[in-house]
Amino acid sequence: MQANNGSFTSNGNGTTQDLRAMNGEMGNMSLANKRKKKPARAFHQQWETAVAPPSSTASTPFMPPNALFNGNSNGYGFDSNPPSNGFITPRMDSTSSFQSPAPSRVSSFQTTQLPGLPLFPPQHQPENAIVVPVSGGISLVPAPAPSSELSLVDYRYHTQATFMTPTSDNDPLYPSFYTFQNSIPPTAGTQYLTVDQGTASPNYIRSSMYFVPETESLRAATKLPIALTIRPFAPSQDPVPVVDFRDLGNISGSDPLDFGPPRCRRCRAYVNPSMTFTSVSNFTCNVCQFRGNTVPQEYTSYLDAQGNRADKFVKPELHQGVYDILVPDEYNVGGTGSTNDELHHIFLVDISEPSIRQGLPAVVADSIRTALFAEKEDLQEQTGEDNEPSKKTIKYSIICFDKHIHFYNLSPKLQQTQVNVCTDLDDPFVPFFDGLFADKEESRIQIEDALTNMEQMTNDPTFLPDTESCFAVAIKLASMCLESHGGGKITTLLAGLPSWGPGGLKFKPNNTSGKNADAEKYLFLPNLDYYKALGKELVAQSVGVDLFVVAKTQVDMANVGYLCGVTGGNINRWTNFEIERDARGFHEKFVTSVKNPRGYQGQLKVRCSNGLQVAQYYGTYSNKDIIGDVMDPKVSLLTEDQTFTVLFEYDGKLDTKYDCHFQVALLYTDALGARKVRVINLVLAVAEKLQDVFNMVDEDTVMTTILRDSLSFMGKQSLKEIRESLNNKLVEVYTQYRAMSELGHNITNTMNRTLLFPEGLKHLPIYALAFLKSDALRNGNGITPDTRLAEMFNLMHMPVERLLYNLYPAMVELHSLDDEECTFDDYGFLRLPRFTELSLSKMEQGVYILCDGYRVYVWVDPNANILLVKDLFGENYDSVLQLDPMMNELPVLPTLISEQSHNLIKFFHSKIIGIPGQDTGSSIQLVRPGIDGSEIIFKLRLVEDNISRSLATPSYGDYLTSLHKAIRVNLDSDKASGKIKQSIDNVGNNSESLTQRFALF
């Protein structure tokens, strides 16, 4: 079958096309015109011709001296014209270990798997057929190569190249993404410049469709969701403008509706660039078309000949897509006359035995010290220049817990910190208030003292820690501490199953997974009333929880993680923590958790044009699944990363005379206590034709929505059902598209026998397949519920680029980098090489850097060229075996490849993983196949391959084959019923033709 053809052998022959050469061709870009793998460099070829280098005995006398290999006599690297990178790629031949597996095994495997096309739907598969072994090697069955047109790495590469190609020879500027003129945004993760034309940049908001169907029946014919994914505090190239409307219209006796920011009287949309001023003081709302709106006297302006206000380009709210509005105190949580506190942040640290044993309190203490005292303060930047100068600063508190709760008094009046212990867990109370929260400068001595105390208890062999911890009560008490400040943030460490006291959890054996939905419900949903009530309280009090779990045992993530899930917090988790290797990664994430709050007391409201309404806010406490009805979500804590996905449904019909308008209004209190509304506007076109809808979809948002919708069913349906639904969803979408084309409704495509994907949805299958193989959904008892749930909670909130790189990681082949690649240009953009497909068959015996959105892995094959290894890790290594498995960073060396690697790792950390600070460094994890245990984790990221010959985790090629056949079967079976045909032909009939789970799309 797809077996063992030439695609498994390495391809060393191709034409070199560096970035600049590519750029010349981008005008007529075609994915078929794929960038070929680079040949070895000239120097390499010379060497190969002269003496075939031994692959693993690189220190033989035949090897030239370093100076020669580094291309100049000055030693390593930074010579302006180095002839080579300073290392040699080992010669690959067809007998390398990267060959395909033995043909007989492959074919026998495939014949058992493929004939009946069990994948769609996959009910023929034995549910527990595969278990990825926890230790030892895992076997990957390399993928038959899918068509290059479907290559995601090419797509990412070409999209990036488009935005890094100077506009013309005379104009060195890169093309920008114009938010009104251009429509479908570049794929998430692309570096590009934007021009805000009054509708928001895709960094802030992306829509699944850029032509919104006029009616539900038109939408239903696509089987695609109408959804927005919103990242209100996305990092942006320009600071977000702040508009002060606190005193606008503040005249006694005036209508309260005219007080504060100008808003539509009917739908309450905020003033925005698409509102039409009909006179100096009257405007028509773009969202609901209400005409009778007025602005206060002081906001009036004359209109120019085109009907635009004369001050349009002076006022950000009249010409920009995204802005912050400072609002009067009527908008405060406490209402008129109330004030808002600055953000209060509690460090809640587990000091029970599992924590002490792993050395964690000291690691946390060190991280807090760095976060508070070593990092530069950029609060002013975050909160906007218009913030009135105030003495307000974020306030911090440190609380520890084991079987009791230990409060550090950080009052600057004390000589040293004092510890008060709360022992009453049934009726807990806050023992003191003065000194509970502290300014980090005023109380620096006391904070340092408390941190030293935590370090001492970690290192004191005579200290006898409690064996258990009362995490739930500790969270409750921390939230009580925050109550009088209007909420805030808790960053907490948990080191084991919190079994003590009220809310104590019991170990849940993981022997029920996959058996039935009830068993999974028990594992995946919070089952303790204490936690359910606590989650509700945290949301009500605007308290957000970031969780760091460092535990070798299960901690019952269903209950514990729920607290993060509903409050918008992150879960960071280590199951095999080695302080030497992992402390650095922990440190980076902890410091980020301290630095990333952008505000709290959030309330999200999304308004849209008549005809649509919000159906679901995924992953928030407003979720229908959590509280039984859809309402505007309260968001305890707002961070740079936080992302919301909102699904829409029709309650009427869109008016094709107008555009379709969306306005996201996020009311929040910033970290220094200013009450603001972040307004994000999006204008989309309305479509009447199915073809237009299909041609203007954004697969990133479609995938994000399908993924979050699927995950919202965890615990309510079995994982097996969720996987089937996901497969069915894909089949549905492509069936509809294929039917549309076959029925002659798509004049832009000619028919052929190959799988026909809409241009904008070509990569949905690889993302969906990766999702099926993710820790959240992958079949097998080997995955603990904690692993599944931590992944699920994070996937619900993370930015789109992180999500997509988590599904399909970026893998960079270091040994074939051009000299220019992985260097920064004048815009600060990194010149990224073409990534390598995630298949073992595409990997050589070299060095790779992979980023999966959580971590960066450095894969070093034991047979990698030793000179590359020396250039990367240091002169003193003679073998890959000598590398320290606990290594957590690459050394800084004066070689080009070292610089390139550091640039790449820094890029991945800041753009994808979300660890922006340069000071915090860049952690990595070393992976040496056949040597390090991390090999298993790495190989699970090779999503184009079949994991462990599993039926449920096919290779990409097999998956496509199955998908293709399932679509065909659908269409053939429709000949009798004609339902699909009807849905396409007559968009008036809202037929349900396939297994339906996605109730709303």
Ligand SMILES: [Zn+2]
């Ligand atoms: Zn309105």
